[in-house]
Amino acid sequence: MEAERGGAGPVWVSETLRVLGTALTGSSAPPTAWFKESSQKNLRSRDFLVPRGALKKSFPDGETPEELLQKLTSLNVPGVPPIRTCQRSATGLVIQLDRPAVFHRVLKDFTPYLKPAPSISDSGQRVVILNCTPLHSCQRLETFKLSHLRAVLIADHLAEVLRSRGEQVHLVPAVRNKEVEVFLSQLGVSWPCSTEAPILEESVTSFKDYLKEKIHSNNIRLNPGQPVDESSQRVLFSVPLKSIAEEQKLCLQGYDPNLDVFLVNEEDLAHVARLQRSVRESAKTATPCVVLHVVSCEEEFHQQKLDLLWRLLDPGATLITQKFLICGPVKVLGSPAPVSGPQYFHLRKSQMREASVMKYGDSVQGASWDEIINSLTSAAIKFELMATPHRTQVTLNTEDTNITTKGTKSGAFVMYNCARLATMFDSYNCAVCQGLYPDFPPPGDIDYSGLSEEGEWLLLFNYIMMLPEVLSQSAQISLTSPGIRVTANTEVVCKFLVNLSMDFSCYYNRVHILGEPLPHLYGQMFARLQLMKAVRNVLHSALRTLHILPLTQI
Structure with missing residues (x-):
């Protein structure tokens, strides 16, 4: 054949x-x-x-x-x-x-195209410890900034795509505040939650004892001063990081040249203890370990200090590769005061509900609509914060006109097209139950030669066949490259989903997929439905890396 x-x-x-x-x-x-x-x-x-x-x-x-x-x-x-x-x-x-042959090869079994393309990692199998630094210091929901939320969403997405590529991923730290845990779960963020284990307190105590022993030999000072303000923790030690690093001949290439004295508090020592514990747990697998710090730009300087403090407190840390993925700032237009992550979520949710009421009227009520609006809000926020390269500033507009249920650049538009596909397949299944259409044939028995529309090849060649490449690109981080900063392509999945939704929408509006219930039209209808099944699964697989549940109705 x-x-x-x-x-x-x-x-x-x-x-x-x-x-x-x-x-x-x-x-x-x-x-x-x-x-x-x-x-x-x-x-x-x-x-x-x-x-x-x-x-x-x-x-x-x-x-x-x-x-x-x-x-x-x-x-x-x-x-x-x-x-x-x-x-x-x-x-x-x-x-x-040979397009008919390619349609057949891909659509008879499209499951291989729902995960990253086969590739060889630049360092073989390894453990990646994703250290989302804002979660260490964010102990109250009121202090959860938009820049913190952006870093968490990027780390959450990276964890998913790295796992899909076969990497072992450990997430640090576990969320300790219940309100923060509930807020992240509203956004579908999959992050571990727990209280601190006693072993952490033991590690912090040992770090304090070590620093006390080094007071005289390394110019480390004990309890040098009071906190800067009421929200700050009490300073425990003053550590001259730069001079100690130079004395121990640690490589400082890529670090801020202004690194000098570090005023260390209790939370800093706990941060190091969490990293140390995670590395020791991963060492049980006898697999190379890399620590990737996902940092908001305003916290990079402090995290560099923590990096060097860890090496001082734990000689084994000098053997651990540490890299920094920096997330750019988030600027909000039209707001005289800073907007927190939870405030922005509730604002977008309110706007999404108003937009839904304007479109669908009084039917927007009840538990099912609450789930729909939560899902639309989560998608809208994730696309707003993640569709821009992670190192670039994100500018958000708080105006009501900035949110709609069908804006073609939004996560809500992607969700809307997921719902259109679900509705179409519901219509087909209902017609089968009524005896209007026959049961769907095995995909390998379908004749795909009738797929001759430009939009059909576009969907197959640019999206179904390209999802493995996009997922691989999103997870492509050179953790063995020189320097301490790395870049990732975390924006590519959002852009891919928006472009796919626009091209699918054009095709869907132009082509009548569910034809008349006439036997001579079934062949082309089944070919198109199988193509749509693949599009649906590609949408769902890409959304899964963002932890967004696709809509099934709207």
Whole structure:
């Protein structure tokens, strides 16, 4: 069967680019010449491209050998989709895939496309300790800032995508305040909660004893002063971090040059004790350990001090890789006073309810609508705080007009399209129960040749096949790179979901998926429904990394 040409397993965009690059250059070096097309205009004629300028690096005369074209057209490699044509054009060397065969390969079993693409970690299997620093000091809900909320949401998402890639992840610290725990659960944040174990008190006591022993030899001063204000903890020790680090020949590259004296309080020692305990627990697995501090920008300087204090208190910490992922500030427009995370949640929830009432009227009431509005609010806030690169400032608008149930750039719009899909499948299942449609056939028996709409290929090629790449990109953090700062692509999932929702919405509004109950129309309807099943599952899988429950009705 033509649809099976090239094998029966899943196909991967990254693997295709690698194989095409190797075929072009004859080298196993990372491919740089080939590009995957994504715009609807270009996808009308090609799926992959080598620009003419790049071709000249391999073929100075500008002529691509005919045997190379034949080789590329006849590629039969696991992980690479079947190719229909490979041609020279004015833009360069272009490839168009055998689209009916690709539809069949992907849609007969789309489950491999719901998780990160297969890859080899830059350091092999490891334990990643995600230290969300705002949660150490935030012991009351009133002190939970928007910048704290942004850091927590990013850490929560990172934990999910790292686990989906096979990493072992430990979350530090456990939430100790019940109000903070309830607030985070409203947002779907999956974070451990517990009271402090006695072993933590023992560690803090041992740290105090150690610092007291070092008072004379390292210029450490005991109880140097009172707290700055009533909200501050009492200072226990004054530790000249920079001079001690230089004496112990610790590398300070990447640290703030103004690091000097650290006024250490009880909470600082508890913070170090929690990290130490988590590292010791992970050491039981005999797996390399990396500590990733997810820090709001205003707390980075303090966390660098804690990093060096940990090395002073625990010699074993010098062997632990510590990296910093910095979250930019959150600015609120139209608010004369600072807005806390809980205040912003309640504001957005109120606005979402008002927008829902304006659209759906008096039906917006009862437990089911409360769940819908909570879900919409959680999605809206997460997309607002996470759709921007983590190191960039987020600017929020508190005006009522900034929140709607269908704004195309919002998390609520993504949820709305999840509900549309759920409603469509409910309609199909009801029609089956009424005898209007036959039962759904096995996906491998469906004829996908009727999927010829531009929007159908767009949904498959840009989204269903690309989710593994997006999830891998979101979790791509070089924890072995030099320096102490790292970057992650935590914004890509939100952007992916918004773009998918817009393209799905255009397709859904243009194409009649559930056709007339006539036998000669069933083939195309089943192909489209299977495509929609894949879109639905892609939406749900991507939302799962954000801990957002998709809506099933609205």
